[in-house]
Amino acid sequence: MLFAKPRSYLLWALMSWAVSISAQTPASNRDFIVAVVDSVPITNHDVSLRAPQLREQLKQQGRPILEGEALLKAALERLIVEKALLQHAKELSVPIEDDAVNQAEQRLAAQNQMSVEALHKKISAEGTSVERLRQNLRDQLTLQRLTDRSVPSRIKVSDIEIDQAIRERQTASMGTNPDIELGHILIAVPEKTTDAEVLALQTKAQTVLANAKRGDDFARLAKEFSDGTERDKGGLMRLRAASQYPTLFVDATKSLTVGDVTMVRSGAGFHVLKLLTKRASSVLTVTQTHARHILLRPGGQLSQPAARAQLADYKRQIEAGKADFAKLAREHSQDGSAAEGGDLGWASPSMFVPEFEEVMNQLQPGQIADPNVSRFGVHLLQVLERREASISERELRDMARNHLREKKFDETYQLWAQEVRGRAYVEYRDAPQ
Template sequence: MTHPFRKPRLRPLVQGLCLSLLLTSLTPAQAQLRNPDAPSVVPRIPGARQLSTDLKLPGKPTTADYIVAVVDQEPITHIDVDKRVARIQETAPAGSRLPPPDELRRQVLDALIDEKVQISHARSVGLSVSDAEVDAAIENIASQNKLSLREMQRRMEADGLDYPRYRASLREQIVLQRLRDREVNARIQISDSDIDAFLATDPAAQTEVALNLAHILIPVPEQATPAQIEALQTKARQVQEQARSGGNFNQLVRTHSADTNTKERGGAFGMMPISRLPDLFVSAARDLQVGEVAPLVRSNAGFHIVKLIERENSAEATYTQQRSRHILLRSNPKESTQAQVARLAEIRKEIVSEGASFAQMARQHSQDGSAANGGDLGWASPGQFVPEFERALMALQAGEISQPIVSRFGVHLIQLIERREVKLTDAQKREAARSVLRERRFESTYEDWARELRAAAWVEMRDAP
């Protein structure tokens, strides 16, 4: 993801936005609730890249169409490019600077060609996504946006988005993400000596392993006059002073921040290794205590009010384990997801309002193997659950029960029992270092892989009529 406080490298920005146009957050489907591909412990280091959760996918008025490229006998049309450009312009992060129109169209066409090449490769290696997985993804999207499936379909129709085409496009994007994660990650080799060198010399290992920062972005337009910049700087200082004086940071974010990527999370980026944060943010937070606000930061995007939420030190690195329980109604063709959501909502009401035992209700209703233990899932480390389950769990306080949550396995009712901080062992520190190094190498490895696939594909470029 390209953050608005970084000056974007143009081609990766366009590629990233092209991948981020659909509405879910998915990793490869598994046959159980826990994610067996997750490492035993990756403390607060983000895993697979995510697709956007933005619901709106506006189209573009139709004009005369013609083919601009053919990839392995599949055409890309002028309007395909037009629509993708329009979506990128609408979903670009606040403060990011897109290329000039002609260059943007060229980069978008390149990205569409890469997608076609990669989809063709996915078919050749037998990678596919089932109808049930697509259905579960759409149900999850609707649930995240607090919509029923029918309400979401009506929203799509109002936006001019054809539902069958949306399903097909979503299926392709899931396939693309799985293909890239599988094949690119397989190429990244991290040796023991790489890890030793990182732990011995890298600033990310010597100081903070990771920081959780929140920010408020006051954007500065690219062609702003000196008077406009001064006025925006004055506004940013006023907001910073409110934050430093104990003002509600979440409220200040909602009122003032132009960063749509973090606005719904109170401006927070989440715990991230410092290697993935811009140097100016890391420098601003270096001498802060947790909860303090940094001096005003200026980037290419504008002015930032930065607050330190949490810090991990290499010497005392910890990770959060969570103990939870759940009731699972598994997906099945005889009962719709909406009916399962309604059934779990009634069970939740019995527990919350009428004093029923969660454990007893799990034994009675849950279709998961944990039912015999009252739904107890034991202690779990970051990354052990599928993303939609883990997001819901992270939002709970101890003893709190979630609303029904849709995942690829069915519908869950989740209760957080307790959390604890656990110190990393040496082996876990090495695993965390491996994850940081893998993340650093992903982009360049992806570029090499994509180039090789494209060189082996049949691509015909066509001139406009």
């Protein structure tokens, strides 16, 4: 599935080099060179094409939108970095096979719902040569492959960072599903007990509670007074995850500190509870999500608003019972999961890119989100179910490491790209207009 990690596909978003067929009009007679990078020129026309792409990217990322001269300057800087990276790839002899370009061309044609032959006719009619299109695709693939080769090896995650991330997770789990051990004394209230008998049993329970609070041995009190099954064990209920205790007990003790005692009433009687142990869960679990999606990739004649509108219509049809999600995914999704009806299987946290996972985590099982945008296109996403799944300590460390690498990727990429740009010869000419 294209939107899942590893982050090898991030470059499509970072470099903002999506090919737009309709945008590739011929340069005007007033075109001029605005900069030269290692003898490779960047024209005013190049900047004018890149500026709206950059503006849309900033909008999708929720960053301040640039306008006018500031937008043109930022677009030029992006192009300078790209030219420097392409020159660096040439020096390293980064190979891009013709088959890879052919596949990229086929994907582009599919996104525009046409054959490759029709795509060639269209771009030729709009003044762009097939050779220019294929070179753009080759450049995209080169930048992606160069990034895959150069950036991941620069990301360093230490054992200390992993240990800290795990400690933070364990601290967070203390407020959700810690391991606890309770001491339990049950003063049973049989069925058909009179009000007077209930009052007497309540008084007995309050006496036991008072004795436990003043420090009397809880095990002795349990053996003497409890009607519960744990009586012979001194009232001990075994150390286990809070989720394995009755909800009534968990709610009654969640605000207690170790050693505190409280009492609650249930249909079985009066329960005197003592919090004996509370710690981060020793059972390593994660919440896994089973989801499916339909992915449309804007480009050419399919704009992002059009993709959103198309997926919104699919959502209305599905919710009205007029269409089947899996059938629509098989027919229209532009993702590898299409053959499976868009089914993404069970996914642990941090398996998907953040902008996709953030939306997924907000959904209840069965719910379909409004169309949302990720770096790979526009998604119609549905969560099918969730579950708690056990993981090993090694899996937890791998998950923490991947999460930390994800967080460091953008910064590492930017530093590396600027290093490459700093080694390039850059000559500024006339300012872009």
